Amino acid sequence: MANFVRKNQTVQTTAAFGFASAVFAAAGLLLNGSFGLETRALAESTPSYSTDIVPILSKNCLACHSSAAHMSGLVLDSYETLMKGGKHGPPIVPKDAMASRMMQMLEGEAKPQMPFGADPLPASDIALIKSWIDAGAVGPVAGEAVKAAELPPVPDIRPEVAVVSPISSVKFSPDGKVLAVGGYRELRLIDAATDQLLAALSGQPDSVRSIAFSPDGKMVAAAGGAPQIGGEIDIWDLASHQLLKTMKGHKDCIYSIAWSPDGTLIASGSYDKAVKLWDVASGKELRNLQDHIDAVFAVAFRPDGKRLASASQDRTVKIWDVATGTRLYTLSDASDGLTAVAWAPSGEQVAAAGYDKTIYIWKLAENEGHLSQSLIADEESILELVWSPDGKTIVTASSDGAIRFRDLRLNPIGVIDRQPDWVESMDMSPDGKWLAAGRYNGSLSVYDARTYKQVREPMTVFDAHQPARGNDAKEAASR
Numbered sequence: 001m002a003n004f005v006r007k008n009q010t011v012q013t014t015a016a017f018g019f020a021s022a023v024f025a026a027a028g029l030l031l032n033g034s035f036g037l038e039t040r041a042l043a044e045s046t047p048s049y050s051t052d053i054v055p056i057l058s059k060n061c062l063a064c065h066s067s068a069a070h071m072s073g074l075v076l077d078s079y080e081t082l083m084k085g086g087k088h089g090p091p092i093v094p095k096d097a098m099a100s101r102m103m104q105m106l107e108g109e110a111k112p113q114m115p116f117g118a119d120p121l122p123a124s125d126i127a128l129i130k131s132w133i134d135a136g137a138v139g140p141v142a143g144e145a146v147k148a149a150e151l152p153p154v155p156d157i158r159p160e161v162a163v164v165s166p167i168s169s170v171k172f173s174p175d176g177k178v179l180a181v182g183g184y185r186e187l188r189l190i191d192a193a194t195d196q197l198l199a200a201l202s203g204q205p206d207s208v209r210s211i212a213f214s215p216d217g218k219m220v221a222a223a224g225g226a227p228q229i230g231g232e233i234d235i236w237d238l239a240s241h242q243l244l245k246t247m248k249g250h251k252d253c254i255y256s257i258a259w260s261p262d263g264t265l266i267a268s269g270s271y272d273k274a275v276k277l278w279d280v281a282s283g284k285e286l287r288n289l290q291d292h293i294d295a296v297f298a299v300a301f302r303p304d305g306k307r308l309a310s311a312s313q314d315r316t317v318k319i320w321d322v323a324t325g326t327r328l329y330t331l332s333d334a335s336d337g338l339t340a341v342a343w344a345p346s347g348e349q350v351a352a353a354g355y356d357k358t359i360y361i362w363k364l365a366e367n368e369g370h371l372s373q374s375l376i377a378d379e380e381s382i383l384e385l386v387w388s389p390d391g392k393t394i395v396t397a398s399s400d401g402a403i404r405f406r407d408l409r410l411n412p413i414g415v416i417d418r419q420p421d422w423v424e425s426m427d428m429s430p431d432g433k434w435l436a437a438g439r440y441n442g443s444l445s446v447y448d449a450r451t452y453k454q455v456r457e458p459m460t461v462f463d464a465h466q467p468a469r470g471n472d473a474k475e476a477a478s479r
């Protein structure tokens with residue numbers, strides 16, 4: 001379950017842009033204040049492309065305008081491609097900075113302001129570029145040692161930067177070697193040992209909200225879809241990265257999928273309140289399980305595959321018989337919407353958590369379940385819950401900024417606090433050694449699940465993207 005807070009997202013995005021323009025206003029003041037000084041200093045020596053301009057572009061622009069990621073067709077890693085420009089043609093008019101599109105975009109006169117989604121460049125950088133253009137925008141001089149533009153490291157996983165796709169799902173492959181990460185319109189496969197990017201699989205119309213691997217590790221499925229339009233599950237072959245199947249049927253986006261232990265079925269839970277079972281071989285919808293009266297945020301198969309649990313905004317967990325599609329019973333102890341559900345590896349218990357900050361554990365029998373543990377565990381809504389593969393630990397991520405580890409009596413045994421942003425998705429490697437956490441700010445961390453220490457620096461997995469305009473999702477959905 002991940003990324004169920006789409007209303008908040010809109011708010012956050014707007015807030016971020018408001019913030020950016022406030023910062024720009026401040027930078028504008030600075031520019032006016034220090035301008036006399038800048039121009040005097042600059043007049044003495046014309047800025048050089050190689051020593052003055054390249055470092056600014058490398059630092060602030062190549063994340064989105066390189067030969068690997070060329071937004072709007074613009075590649076800024078060589079003088080030739082910079083002058084050639086992107087979709088709108090040459091962005092620079094030599095000797096006329098004010099008429100240059102790039103300058104207008106840096107100053108916010110042409111929208112969107114660059115660097116896109118981040119704070120504007122410091123006034124001194126803007127002044128340097130301006131004076132370089134006004135002096136003729138001369139390229140690298142023959143024989144001059146051109147400071148090679150630093151491309152983002154290949155694969156394109158960069159240290160944390162400001163605006164990128166939130167990570168909306170993470171999942172380890174059954175052998176633990178691949179970490180699949182879902183973001184805006186893309187599923188990325190990363191080598192879990194080295195962080196190397198193995199593949200970027202695109203095709204989803206919006207955020208990839210849930211990921212499932214086939215139990216034999218040969219296929220990977222990504223689910224999501226466009227809000228209010230429809231859900232979509234895409235299945236790829238893991239070795240060839242070929243798209244094998246696309247399954248549609250939900251009337252709204254899918255928040256969670258699970259692959260049955262015998263490999264034949266995929267279960268999905270959607271904002272449209274339905275739970276569906278899909279036949280993987282034919283790609284057909286097998287059953288539509290309707291009993292929830294609000295969005296379904298999480299689904300999970302019992303380890304033997306015979307039962308399915310679904311958790312909903314309607315505050316309940318429902319237990320279904322997979323073979324017949326009948327609802328067996330409802331667990332209705334929670335006092336607010338549930339965002340996550342997980343089975344104990346033994347299949348005898350199920351845990352769920354959500355907006356009421358509480359972890360619930362039920363002990364299940366054939367035709368009923370009763371609450372065996374519950375604890376107001378976190379200070380704010382619980383966004384994700386994972387039951388460790390050895391069955392001994394329950395891990396929650398809360399919007400209070402902490403990841404907490406508890407034993408089965410729900411006593412705290414460890415905490416990773418001060419998360420830089422909401423952890424909307426987590427997964428533990430099948431051997432129980434690592435915990436992967438994907439955040440709203442687009443960063444991914446892998447922790448040692450025993451020492452709670454970060455294994456490597458957090459990484460930003462996705463290229464920055466333009467926030468969807470009103471009709472984007474619709475267009476994508478009607479491809």
Ligand code: HEC
Binds near residue numbers: 063
């Ligand atoms: C986070 C991603 C991102 C970063 C960083 C970024 N840009 Fe952009 N840039 C974009 C996107 C997206 C567009 C397309 C905007 C549109 O067409 O609405 C764009 C368009 C442009 C264009 C217009 C190209 C054309 O012909 O359409 C220019 C010029 C530009 N950027 C310059 C820069 C410069 C200079 C920097 C660094 C100071 C920078 N950008 C940093 C994402 C980015």
